[in-house]
Amino acid sequence: xxxxxxxxxxxxxxxxxxxxxxxxxxxxxxxxxxxxxxxxxxxxxxxxxxxxxxxxxxxxxxxxxxxxxxxxxxxxxxxxxxxxxxxxxxxxxxxxxxxxxxxxxxxxxxxxxxxxxxxxxxxxxxxxxxxxxxxxxxxxxxxxxxxxxxxxxxxxxxxxxxxxxxxxxxxxxxxxxxxxxxxxxxxxxxxxxxxxxxxxxxxxxxxxxxxxxxxxxxxxxxxxxxxxxxxxxxxxxxxxxxxxxxxxxxxxxxxxxxxxxxxxxxxxxxxxxxxxxxxxxxxxxxxxxxxxxxxxxxxxxxxxxxxxxxxxxxxxxxxxxxxxxxxxxxxxxxxxxxxxxxxxxxxxxxxxxxxxxxxxxxxxxxxxxxxxxxxxxxxxxxxxxxxxxxxxxxxxxxxxxxxxxxxxxxxxxxxxxxxxxxxxxxxxxxxxxxxxxxxxxxxxxxxxxxxxxxxxxxxxxxxxxxxxxxxxxxxxxxxxxxxxxxxxxxxxxx
Amino acid sequence: xxxxxxxxxxxxxxxxxxxxxxxxxxxxxxxxxxxxxxxxxxxxxxxxxxxxxxxxxxxxxxxxxxxxxxxxxxxxxxxxxxxxxxxxxxxxxxxxxxxxxxxxxxxxxxxxxxxxxxxxxxxxxxxxxxxxxxxxxxxxxxxxxxxxxxxxxxxxxxxxxxxxxxxxxxxxxxxxxxxxxxxxxxxxxxxxxxxxxxxxxxxxxxxxxxxxxxxxxxxxxxxxxxxxxxxxxxxxxxxxxxxxxxxxxxxxxxxxxxxxxxxxxxxxxxxxxxxxxxxxxxxxxxxxxxxxxxxxxxxxxxxxxxxxxxxxxxxxxxxxxxxxxxxxxxxxxxxxxxxxxxxxxxxx
Numbered sequence: 001x002x003x004x005x006x007x008x009x010x011x012x013x014x015x016x017x018x019x020x021x022x023x024x025x026x027x028x029x030x031x032x033x034x035x036x037x038x039x040x041x042x043x044x045x046x047x048x049x050x051x052x053x054x055x056x057x058x059x060x061x062x063x064x065x066x067x068x069x070x071x072x073x074x075x076x077x078x079x080x081x082x083x084x085x086x087x088x089x090x091x092x093x094x095x096x097x098x099x100x101x102x103x104x105x106x107x108x109x110x111x112x113x114x115x116x117x118x119x120x121x122x123x124x125x126x127x128x129x130x131x132x133x134x135x136x137x138x139x140x141x142x143x144x145x146x147x148x149x150x151x152x153x154x155x156x157x158x159x160x161x162x163x164x165x166x167x168x169x170x171x172x173x174x175x176x177x178x179x180x181x182x183x184x185x186x187x188x189x190x191x192x193x194x195x196x197x198x199x200x201x202x203x204x205x206x207x208x209x210x211x212x213x214x215x216x217x218x219x220x221x222x223x224x225x226x227x228x229x230x231x232x233x234x235x236x237x238x239x240x241x242x243x244x245x246x247x248x249x250x251x252x253x254x255x256x257x258x259x260x261x262x263x264x265x266x267x268x269x270x271x272x273x274x275x276x277x278x279x280x281x282x283x284x285x286x287x288x289x290x291x292x293x294x295x296x297x298x299x300x301x302x303x304x305x306x307x308x309x310x311x312x313x314x315x316x317x318x319x320x321x322x323x324x325x326x327x328x329x330x331x332x333x334x335x336x337x338x339x340x341x342x343x344x345x346x347x348x349x350x351x352x353x354x355x356x357x358x359x360x361x362x363x364x365x366x367x368x369x370x371x372x373x374x375x376x377x378x379x380x381x382x383x384x385x386x387x388x389x390x391x392x393x394x395x396x397x398x399x400x401x402x403x404x405x406x407x408x409x410x411x412x413x414x415x416x417x418x419x420x421x422x423x424x425x426x427x428x429x430x431x432x433x434x435x436x437x438x439x440x441x442x443x444x445x446x447x448x449x450x451x452x453x454x455x456x457x458x459x460x461x462x463x464x465x466x467x468x469x470x471x472x473x474x475x476x477x478x479x480x481x482x483x484x485x486x487x488x489x490x491x492x493x494x
Numbered sequence: 495x496x497x498x499x500x501x502x503x504x505x506x507x508x509x510x511x512x513x514x515x516x517x518x519x520x521x522x523x524x525x526x527x528x529x530x531x532x533x534x535x536x537x538x539x540x541x542x543x544x545x546x547x548x549x550x551x552x553x554x555x556x557x558x559x560x561x562x563x564x565x566x567x568x569x570x571x572x573x574x575x576x577x578x579x580x581x582x583x584x585x586x587x588x589x590x591x592x593x594x595x596x597x598x599x600x601x602x603x604x605x606x607x608x609x610x611x612x613x614x615x616x617x618x619x620x621x622x623x624x625x626x627x628x629x630x631x632x633x634x635x636x637x638x639x640x641x642x643x644x645x646x647x648x649x650x651x652x653x654x655x656x657x658x659x660x661x662x663x664x665x666x667x668x669x670x671x672x673x674x675x676x677x678x679x680x681x682x683x684x685x686x687x688x689x690x691x692x693x694x695x696x697x698x699x700x701x702x703x704x705x706x707x708x709x710x711x712x713x714x715x716x717x718x719x720x721x722x723x724x725x726x727x728x729x730x731x732x733x734x735x736x737x738x739x740x741x742x743x744x745x746x747x748x749x750x751x752x753x754x755x756x757x758x759x760x761x762x763x764x765x766x767x768x769x770x771x772x773x774x775x776x777x778x779x780x781x782x783x784x785x786x787x788x789x790x791x792x793x794x795x796x797x798x799x800x801x802x803x804x805x806x807x808x809x810x811x812x813x814x815x816x817x818x819x820x821x822x823x824x825x826x827x828x829x830x831x832x833x834x835x836x837x838x839x840x841x842x
């Protein structure tokens with residue numbers, strides 16, 4: 001007697017014009033299994049998930065659920081067959097309340113409440129407007145909404161990216177519960193430690209094919225990374241970067257200095273300084289004022305109190321331009337905020353070059369091309385889908401947002417969770433680039449929700465809690481010290 | 495996986511073939527894909543067919559004079575549509591172009607006594623002034639462009655009406671230079687106003703493609719937040735766009751008054767909605783970010799020929815209007831059908 005598989009795909013394929021997203025993918029998920037779907041950016045994970053949830057239609061291949069072949073033509077088909085997705089970006093109308101949004105999806109609202117209280121989130125006010133609910137809670141709501149359909153297969157697309165550790169734990173609890181009920185979870189994450197700890201099986205995609213399928217706890221992160229990246233990069237350096245402290249003579253004057261900055265309810269009083277050649281890491285739990293701080297540093301929001309000093313000059317910033325012209329540039333975490341989705345890679349990278357009226361005249365095509373090619377090469381951006389950046393994979397989009405500042409030139413780079421939702425290979429490229437920029441004399445401020453990155457990339461770190469810097473720690477302070485500080489607990493000086 | 499029997503039946507070979515076929519279609523595309531990527535070709539095709547059909551009803555279009563009349567009438571429309579193209583690329587629209595044109599042409603004719611250059615400068619000044627107010631309202635005070643420019647059109651009508659009893663009172667005399675440019679003939683079938691149109695076309699097509707302002711116009715239409723984060727001051731771009739739009743409207747108004755040889759407070763109003771239609775048919779997105787002036791030129795020619803065809807049909811004016819509306823809708827719809835497919839699929 002053989003157990004029928006809960007989900008089986010056979011040679012599923014999908015192409016967008018000349019870009020082949022999936023060549024032929026076989027995926028087999030058994031009942032009672034948490035199955036990880038892994039792969040580098042552009043490997044085809046998102047496309048496969050969209051096909052499984054009826055958002056896209058496969059060009060070829062077959063899908064069977066509980067042994068019966070099914071046709072998933074639209075999201076309702078997938079839902080009818082018991083597949084429920086939780087996507088990277090919860091699709092909710094920001095001007096409606098949470099409850100109104102739920103009603104739009106014809107979900108059983110009491111069931112959503114029940115699942116919320118099961119996850120210890122019973123205190124969430126469903127009457128609140130979606131725009132006022134912090135993103136992590138929206139994701140949890142979206143999860144509860146998916147659970148309310150009582151699905152056979154729960155599809156979690158990067159749900160833990162940007163979730164604080166305590167909320168991630170609750171997601172894992174849900175996954176265990178689903179497994180115990182002999183159902184299944186398809187789990188997509190770039191955090192390999194989570195995969196190793198919580199998944200029974202994993203399938204690795206590379207270049208639109210399934211290249212490996214094994215038990216992650218046995219194979220370990222090494223095997224996963226090797227399968228994701230292929231032969232070319234079997235060895236990924238996980239150890240901390242050797243920091244070349246001598247590359248640049250770290251001057252005494254700070255390139256960027258914030259003095260007692262406060263703004264709104266969430267940012268009380270922050271002072272920090274970064275010198276040339278230095279990478280300052282910023283750690284914080286969700287909602288401690290880090291987004292307001294970055295808005296102020298990047299000139300996107302006026303500070304209520306305090307002073308911003310760039311390279312010794314006090315700056316009154318009314319617009320991002322006021323800090324950009326002094327070389328302070330921002331890479332936001334939300335790539336959709338930074339990009340012109342319908343325009344080409346070239347136009348996206350060149351955009352900051354035309355931010356003053358005196359540059360509105362004819363473009364020197366050769367000069368522009370040189371700058372752009374340099375940046376594209378330095379970041380090894382895949383230019384196959386160059387005509388519209390919305391067709392690029394997430395990692396490539398992030399590279400484009402960084403490339404535009406390399407093309408323009410910079411003194412201080414502000415990075416807000418720059419590796420959120422991008423694959424291991426691209427993450428390491430970002431780390432290398434950040435170190436290289438610092439070595440060339442730039443000052444870097446990097447907020448990260450992955451504490452491990454502070455040890456990997458930064459020279460020292462500052463911890464934000466309740467809108468204040470509560471601790472400054474050396475880079476090698478370790479994750480537990482950072483976590484203690486981030487929770488507002490006393491840290492033992494190293 | 496030995497304990498399970500595969501049920502879903504599809505082979506890797508089959509899938510690989512299907513995908514290879516799709517890729518081949520993109521790399522060496524069939525006629526349909528190729529057409530979708532060359533909207534200007536499609537529009538040119540539509541124009542040729544439409545022209546042929548019109549010739550069948552009205553063979554004067556085969557004469558030098560017939561061609562000339564089409565170009566002559568298409569010119570003001572194309573200039574107004576140039577205003578719309580600029581505004582629509584930023585996600586806006588300018589519904590005050592017709593009133594701006596009327597006002598500017600009236601001022602030029604009324605003030606012709608001060609000498610042609612001063613009168614012309616005053617007319618263009620009207621365009622720039624109206625555009626600046628529109629631009630400041632839309633860019634700085636974030637008024638919805640539709641509302642702002644409708645309001646502006648209404649205000650202008652009032653200003654002209656009041657002005658007729660005061661500072662605009664007195665005789666009107668269309669300037670000789672305007673008359674010559676608006677109704678003269680360059681050579682053969684080419685009217686003189688084609689000179690102005692060609693100049694505007696060159697500036698717009700080249701400028702949108704390879705000037706800094708062109709880049710930021712597309713950028714503002716695509717994503718204003720991204721523009722802000724890149725240091726682009728969106729209000730400056732919008733101000734520039736609406737000033738240019740007002741300037742073009744004034745030029746269009748002068749050209750029209752040169753063609754008719756007279757001025758009136760509402761004489762170009764019938765061009766307003768066709769100027770929007772020509773832009774949409776030409777493939778510029780109402781939401782901004784994509785499109786260009788090349789398509790708009792063809793859109794303006796198509797609408798002008800269509801007008802001629804409908805005039806030759808022996809049907810009532812009401813029926814003519816219905817046909818015109820239906821054909822414009824059909825053109826816009828087929829355009830989206832043909833080029834919009836990738837937009838709907840997206841992703842990767």
